[in-house]
Amino acid sequence: DAKTTQPPSMDCAEGRAANLPCNHSTISGNEYVYWYRQIHSQGPQYIIHGLKNNETNEMASLIITEDRKSSTLILPHATLRDTAVYYCIVRGDYKLSFGAGTTVTVRA
Amino acid sequence: DTAVSQTPKYLVTQMGNDKSIKCEQNLGHDTMYWYKQDSKKFLKIMFSYNNKELIINETVPNRFSPKSPDKAHLNLHINSLELGDSAVYFCASSPRLAWDQETQYFGPGTRLLVL
Numbered sequence: 001d002a003k004t005t006q007p008p009s010m011d012c013a014e015g016r017a018a019n020l021p022c023n024h025s026t027i028s029g030n031e032y033v034y035w036y037r038q039i040h041s042q043g044p045q046y047i048i049h050g051l052k053n054n055e056t057n058e059m060a061s062l063i064i065t066e067d068r069k070s071s072t073l074i075l076p077h078a079t080l081r082d083t084a085v086y087y088c089i090v091r092g093d094y095k096l097s098f099g100a101g102t103t104v105t106v107r108a
Numbered sequence: 109d110t111a112v113s114q115t116p117k118y119l120v121t122q123m124g125n126d127k128s129i130k131c132e133q134n135l136g137h138d139t140m141y142w143y144k145q146d147s148k149k150f151l152k153i154m155f156s157y158n159n160k161e162l163i164i165n166e167t168v169p170n171r172f173s174p175k176s177p178d179k180a181h182l183n184l185h186i187n188s189l190e191l192g193d194s195a196v197y198f199c200a201s202s203p204r205l206a207w208d209q210e211t212q213y214f215g216p217g218t219r220l221l222v223l
Contacts, residue, residue, distance in 0.1 A: 043198050099150065
């Protein structure tokens with residue numbers, strides 16, 4: 001019942017921006033887009049979420065297209081510690097349901 | 109000063125045994141959750157408690173019984189462990205019952221291996 005599609009993996013150079021795409025073409029009007037990440041052997045960590053507008057916090061930026069069918073998570077200056085699996089989640093209720101995510105490897 | 113903590117971190121046991129996993133949060137949150145992450149890394153909710161009351165039970169077998177002695181604790185007891193119960197179990201909490209706007213904070217996970 002996955003509602004999102006993400007590339008399975010991507011590499012990024014340390015210090016560069018990492019742009020992580022997510023497709024959610026069946027998103028409904030009251031559903032939010034959430035991003036979490038999971039560093040190896042740790043629990044999922046909240047990154048950011050949004051409904052319609054672009055959002056920015058100390059960790060990342062979230063760009064949501066006008067039709068809301070896709071979004072991009074931007075890590076502005078990737079570090080080695082950003083190596084993790086990144087999950088894009090569409091959510092309209094209490095449940096968080098994670099798919100396979102994108103494995104991001106930041107290389108020195 | 110860990111926000112959401114779980115014990116034990118690792119649990120290896122034989123099929124048929126009964127085991128418990130404990131979770132504590134010091135964030136003052138009202139709502140706590142148990143999630144199961146399988147070998148393919150898919151994470152699915154199992155239970156949710158709000159103010160010590162069971163709110164959500166996502167068709168989990170009766171062998172799994174959560175207990176919340178107070179708002180800060182949510183334990184998971186598993187009877188008659190089966191091979192398929194091997195997974196990573198995550199506890200999480202949120203300020204309130206997490207509808208679309210509430211962020212959930214996760215513990216470090218308990219890695220259960222049933223032999």
